[in-house]
Amino acid sequence: MRAGDLRVLIVAEHASKRFGGEAILPYHYFRVLRSRGVDAWLIVHERTRDELITLFPNELDRLRFVKDMTLQKIFYQVGKLLPRRISEATFGLANQLLTQFAQRAMVLELVTPSAVVHQPIPVSPKFPSLMAGLGAPLVVGPMNGGMNYPAAFRGAEAWWSRGVIALGRSFSNVVNAVLSGKRNADVVLVANERTRAALPSGLRGRVLEVVENGVDLEQWPAGVGDRVHEPRFLFIGRLVDWKALDVAIEALGAVPGATLDVIGDGPMLDSWRGMATGLGLAERVRFHGWLTQEQCAEWLAGACALVLPSIYECGGAVVLEAMAMGKPVIATAWGGPADYLDESCGILIPPTSREAMVSGFAEAMRLLANDAEACTRVGEAGRIRVLEQFDWEKKVDRMMEIYRAVLPGLYIV
Template sequence: MRVLLVAPNASARMGGEAILPLHWLRELRALGVDAHLLTHERCRAELEDSPYAEMPISYVADSSGERAVWRFQKGAKGFAWRASGFLLSLLSMMRLGKEVRRKVDAEGFDLIHQVIPVSPRLASPVTHKTVPVVIGPLNGNMRFPDGFAKDYGDGSEAAEEMARGLSAFTHRLLPGKPNAARILVSNQRTEEGLPEGVNRGRVTHFIENGVDLDQWQASSPLPEGPARFIFVGRLVNWKAVDILLDAFSRLDAGETLTICGDGPERGRLERFAKARGLEDRVTFTGRVPQDEITARVADSHVLVLPSLYECGGAVVLEAMAMERAVIASDWGGPSDYVTPETGILIEPTSRQGFSDALANAMRDLGGDMDRIKSMGQAGRKRVEQHFAWKKKGEAMLRIYKEILGGS
């Protein structure tokens, strides 16, 4: 079976969804699928200096327009960041769509799989007259919790509304999703964001994130107390790290908090922590290479992710795989992963209420190492059963065979 994976970005460094095509390429080839990846030139330097260098990857040259939008987005925030992201994805996918058809006709693939973008509303130009197309797993159609968009959205919801308004028009021009043989969605919220014209009988629920258990291994025993909390992620407004710091400032049993990541909010958050006298208990590491994050998580007891706009949240699954308890917002992706046996979900009802509940959860869980250990063990078991990339690869292969009639 020859499968062409399609993704505008394929990277372990960019963060977010860009790493997903690499996971699928690795796992499908390990299962004997002749999988190839088509991505953009901007990813070449990294991939040719990585374990993927020997795998079949081809590239489409970036246009001057794409490079200009890419440079603009790196310094943008809020509405401008999201709007430029939509534009970049659309420009990149249109160039990839044309190359997909040329490559499939020239090289004879059996199936095309567009892995990202994961947005259910973004139109797709990936189509073919005779070769079936799979799109996803998708994850999106997010909104901020009531009352949080003004302070934490930076106007980004306006970009989302613009995308929703343009959705019907763009999907008529670029009918990849309505024409797809199968669309994979992570949850009901995402399915509700699909465009009109999609045959719901071709929609399958399939969570997009997974865990490489060779990298994220169980980490026992737990380090000695007091409790060590860790946050891992980009320091952007909607991650609500300021609410986490506010909640943490009310703990007084010698607990520590490590903030792993970088981003436009870092300076403000460091000042926020200093104003609350937390310099000796809160550490900002800056950007940490992927292979060092495992050590940071292993040296902690509990991962905390208070994000208010998290479609996925793979870091939650990675912490669970390392037998670490999780405290997260009961909003978006973490709600699909965390159970009462593996962590604590907190509904973001209001800023003060969310901060209070975070403080209480950290205080209660941080003082109970037996409960942390039990949650960590349950988390590892849940990841092994439902989110290991090997199992996800096997499930995807079954979908491919079903579409191709069992071939």
């Protein structure tokens, strides 16, 4: 089958290069597929309409947008009053199901005999899908989830929050039996065994392991930036509690002369800025707010390493982006970063306690601050790993195999 004979209907809650996170996944699938001449369509909520129109001015006839509903606006405002994980599991779920209900009607209008429906997000293995009975094969994922906090940090989350999440997970089998898109999907893709174990029961399709994240190597090029080695560390991410930026800030105090640039925004901004001031590090910890991916790449080019002390990171695309640019990464040995890194291309700090993490990050930061050769060696190894496993072009190569294989008369090899 030629690329032009295949129709791929990408269904996602949203797609955005600007906001990153899981929203960037459907953006990249659509971008790469269209660059190859595949008959791809993108069906998303209208919240990123303006951005997508700017990004794909020649593809406007292939973009379909779900209008924002009054009920969704109400759910969004109520959800903001709740802790993040509770909000996502309740009002966030309801909002996305409303979007999927509208998307399903759009998909039915676009289905052809050579069509495949691909639902790459949400990446949560428990989240239900309404994409059943479409008259076309359904591919879901790759998903990445099944996460818990490290044992030493589980007390940081309120008991009632843990209880609600546990209840939601146990109830997910019932929800997925009623809303049966995922259960009846032809192929379900998972990023790792942790996610496979978290899937709802009763799946009828094949479950395959495929990497969740990829890297646009043109967006994150190696060999740019200052050649002079400076002890400049960088954090990129949402400023939320589980990112544990406080660990890196405290660790910085034990690394004389080093600086930490922080890119991102969120509810912990004032708290962590105040912490840096209280520790006498206000001039060495610099908060830059939210920046575009192009600006992030510029800051990363001048850094000696990326730090990511997150204790609840299912994926961590920023790790791959740093690796693509040939930058070493210091991260928590938990979740996504532990899937991407090993001792050859990064430094992983076990989350045995907060004190141990602060000590481990401080030691790793001192090493990289004082050893330019180590930075180069580890960074180059990371770049090679990305080229081999996480290039978006290779990722789409694998997805093309799967798309074709789920059409009648073909099978996955």
